[in-house]
Amino acid sequence: MPAFMEPFRIKAVEPIPFPDEQQRRDTLIAAGYNLFRVPASQITIDLLTDSGTSAMSAAQWSALMTGDESYAGARSFEQFEAVMQELTGYPEIIPAHQGRAAERILLGSVLGPGDVSLANTHFDTTRASVESIGATAVDLPVTADPDTPFGGDIDLAALKEFLDAPHGTNVRCVVMTVTNNATGGQPVSLTNLTAVRRLCDEHGIRFLLDASRFAENAYLLTQRDPECQALTPRQAAQTIFSLADGCWASLKKDGVANIGGVIALHDAEIARRCRDRLIETEGFPTYGGLAGRDLAALAQGLTEVTDPQYLRYREQTARWFGDQLEDAGFPVVRPTGCHAVYIDAARLLPHLCPQRLPATALANQLYLAGAVRVSELGTLVFGIPGSNGEPDRPAPRELVRLALPRRVYTKSHLEYVTDVAARIAESPDEVPGYRITEQASTLRHFTAVLEPITSGR
Numbered sequence: 242m243p244a245f246m247e248p249f250r251i252k253a254v255e256p257i258p259f260p261d262e263q264q265r266r267d268t269l270i271a272a273g274y275n276l277f278r279v280p281a282s283q284i285t286i287d288l289l290t291d292s293g294t295s296a297m298s299a300a301q302w303s304a305l306m307t308g309d310e311s312y313a314g315a316r317s318f319e320q321f322e323a324v325m326q327e328l329t330g331y332p333e334i335i336p337a338h339q340g341r342a343a344e345r346i347l348l349g350s351v352l353g354p355g356d357v358s359l360a361n362t363h364f365d366t367t368r369a370s371v372e373s374i375g376a377t378a379v380d381l382p383v384t385a386d387p388d389t390p391f392g393g394d395i396d397l398a399a400l401k402e403f404l405d406a407p408h409g410t411n412v413r414c415v416v417m418t419v420t421n422n423a424t425g426g427q428p429v430s431l432t433n434l435t436a437v438r439r440l441c442d443e444h445g446i447r448f449l450l451d452a453s454r455f456a457e458n459a460y461l462l463t464q465r466d467p468e469c470q471a472l473t474p475r476q477a478a479q480t481i482f483s484l485a486d487g488c489w490a491s492l493k494k495d496g497v498a499n500i501g502g503v504i505a506l507h508d509a510e511i512a513r514r515c516r517d518r519l520i521e522t523e524g525f526p527t528y529g530g531l532a533g534r535d536l537a538a539l540a541q542g543l544t545e546v547t548d549p550q551y552l553r554y555r556e557q558t559a560r561w562f563g564d565q566l567e568d569a570g571f572p573v574v575r576p577t578g579c580h581a582v583y584i585d586a587a588r589l590l591p592h593l594c595p596q597r598l599p600a601t602a603l604a605n606q607l608y609l610a611g612a613v614r615v616s617e618l619g620t621l622v623f624g625i626p627g628s629n630g631e632p633d634r635p636a637p638r639e640l641v642r643l644a645l646p647r648r649v650y651t652k653s654h655l656e657y658v659t660d661v662a663a664r665i666a667e668s669p670d671e672v673p674g675y676r677i678t679e680q681a682s683t684l685r686h687f688t689a690v691l692e693p694i695t696s697g698r
């Protein structure tokens with residue numbers, strides 16, 4: 242592949258911690274072997290998430306200073322509203338403090354008890370919102386084919402079958418998450434979105450986007466879909482938005498800022514209902530739980546994020562990092578997208594059965610070996626806890642995600658991670674399995690306490 246580099250230079254820097262081997266061991270023990278419980282002061286390279294971890298540009302920092310903190314009708318809201326309207330084509334723009342607030346408010350305005358929401362995949366907080374309403378969230382992802390360029394698509398045959406069946410009358414919305422996290426940040430194709438639009442029209446159902454990574458999906462369309470080659474990433478994004486009735490997004494991702502969310506809609510009546518609900522929990526509808534300066538920084542971030550140079554760098558970084566990790570001996574999930582690289586821990590650690598949490602084991606080893614923090618997406622997160630001492634039902638895959646915060650780490654930081662990975666890959670059979678000693682009944686991965694299994698079994 243052609244050489245690439247960061248399309249920016251660095252204006253403000255932040256020192257990073259280098260805990261030594263003893264400190265890393267002590268820290269992990271004190272954290273109950275759970276990386277969510279490790280303080281950031283003990284992390285050298287933090288690839289836990291790309292959410293809210295972006296580095297802002299000089300233009301965004303200067304926008305903060307001009308933020309208008311008026312309670313109602315602030316200038317910063319007008320800027321944010323204008324950028325969102327131009328980007329999405331939706332007239333109704335409602336800010337919220339982050340993605341889950343936006344989705345809770347919007348879904349609460351279109352779904353009721355007994356209703357059904359269909360999706361390529363509901364993000365976990367989206368599913369929680371649907372279920373808290375008493376509605377049902379059904380995921381219909383395409384079956385993962387590693388070679389497809391559009392692994393984020395919805396299974397159209399399954400969607401049509403569901404809508405045509407008698408229970409299809411309970412469906413109130415189809416949600417397309419762009420890009421689709423659950424399938425490794427893979428994009429959704431324009432063909433798929435167009436077909437969803439047609440099916441929604443035929444059945445009189447609302448079509449909504451979870452647009453948290455809209456810019457990355459748009460860029461991957463310009464690269465992988467012959468029909469989109471002539472479009473700029475911004476035009477591709479506008480095309481995506483034009484197919485749906487509205488969207489919500491976590492702006493902690495492609496807003497390239499540290500906080501924020503949004504609802505954007507065509508329908509003025511639904512927007513009115515959303516604003517009524519928003520006032521109860523987020524505040525007045527022109528600030529939605531954000532400071533005026535946050536809205537100003539987001540308006541700038543949403544302008545910068547579709548820069549083709551920036552998006553090319555994003556995609557090339559993930560591909561290059563994937564190649565490096567593969568050369569180091571890590572099994573990488575292909576194709577890479579933009580926001581993360583995923584490692585197949587089950588393939589690297591075949592001596593660990595799912596009940597010994599191979600993805601957790603690999604994540605903890607990356608910390609012990611080099612204070613690198615990543616997230617586990619295996620049986621700790623997606624397994625079904627066994628009752629009465631039964632073993633857990635394993636997750637479908639044992640993945641570890643190395644997320645790429647936007648504009649934060651350079652190539653040499655990622656080379657450091659590759660070196661740490663290479664050391665682990667030299668003797669993977671020495672990586673111990675883990676067992677859970679304490680867990681909550683839901684979302685156990687955030688707070689669980691674990692211990693390594695040192696004796697063989």
Ligand SMILES: *Cc1c(COP(=O)(O)O)cnc(C)c1O
Binds near residue numbers: 339340422
């Ligand atoms: C992050 C995310 C959300 C939730 O947003 P928060 O800002 O974390 O509340 C919803 N959907 C997708 C696809 C996301 O990535």
